[in-house]
Amino acid sequence: MSDIALEIDRLTSGYGQSMVLRDVSLKIQSGQVLAIVGKNGMGKTTLLKTIMGFLPAQSGRICMFGADVTGVQPHRLAGRGVAYSPQDQAIFPDFTVDENLRLGLSNDRGYERALDRVAVFFPFLAQRRGQRAGTLSGGEQKMLLVARALMSRPRLLLIDEITEGLQPSVVQRLIGVLRAELAAFDLSVLLIEQNVGFALSIADRYAVLARGEVVAAGRVDAPGVAGVIQNHLAV
């Protein structure tokens, strides 16, 4: 078993002829969290979509747990222990809480046990199983999203801008949940964030993406990291 959860090697990708990512290389050690920060339009979501197989890689390689998954279809990645939490249209608003959570597993066996596990973090989910997800508050929908991603106990979690528009109390709660999961299981996380405080509070490493390239990277506990990131975000 590889101790590298995700390795991206010189990845170039984009939409049609328009290249958004250029020669991006990143690595996540098993059990670690990598936060990708950057301003809007710098290629963060494109990176996640390419990793997930929604966009083709023009060149470069994506490996998960030692296996080359470049161009692998999205539904096959879920079978390899990858959970993806997209930024937009991330839940099924017409489905109930229960139905949304069921889709976090490949079948209904073990559903109740998985629900019990995530309901420890988000008790409202167990109490409002029959409620339409679209009628939950914005914060509750984000919690549902994280809960669904954790249902299958994934090995690699890809999260896109989970804190956008959330109250600080909800952000703190999500930090607590992710820390608990990281401590309990061999979970690795790729976090796309604009909320630098959230990103640094939970990540082991960071990378700054600007105009489709990694312009800074390192450990989050290195001195002056917050300043370095803020400089890049401010320009």
Add this chain to the structure above:
Amino acid sequence: MINLLLDILTTAGILFIVSIGLLIVFGVQKIINFAHGAFLTIGGYVALLVTGAHFSPWLAPPVALLAGALIGAIVERVIVRPLYNRPLDAILATWGLSIVVVQLITIGFGRGVQFVTSPVSGAIHVFGADYSLYRLIFLGIAIVLGLAVGLLLRSTRLGLVARAVILNENLARSLGIDSDLVRFMTFVVGAGLASLAGALLTPLLSVDPTMGVTWLLNAFMLVMVSGTSLISLMLACVVLGGAQVVISTFGNPVLGGLTIVVLAAILLRLRPTGFARA
């Protein structure tokens, strides 16, 4: 009055069975399967072959369902799947297929009108009126089919997965759902249901190579005003089918034949979502 009411209900049942396969395919694939009418015609000829071989007429609908599903599986793999990313081409391809099917049936069976033995005949006394037993059985089949498909969609994992693909295919794929497999299965089910409808219609109508064309037009308009909702389709079949019966009975049968198409077009002009929830 009772006869009129039963006519409305049984016509709605007929329209529902004819349209449900088209709705299922449209919901998942986002394309109108213009070969739906051809699958219906295939069902009619399967019924002709089954009864012609002196098997029980009751055997015709399940055999037609299987035959339609089998042919649908081949069509999906060979014609529709390569065109997933080109929906307009997929629609044109199914239209072309329907023309080919009509020609092949004409070559095999001739242009002439043919008739299929009915599994039951005569009328029964219901609510003080004598009414066709077969039409009432047809209505019963429509209700059972509607409940079965509704239950499948609402209460099973397969239904949940199919609805997920209908509502947000990319999200469904990211959750590990093989949307290609869901598309394949829904096309097979849709084609099978179209052929089932064709076989069930044969005791009421004659069989000829173009029998699916008229039904395709009505089914198309009913699906257009129903979106992807089974409940909306039931409502559309009762309202528009009812209007067709009323106009045919009290006005002109030719005008009655145009009713569904005209009313659906007007409805879509006034309310683009039709009977579906906005």
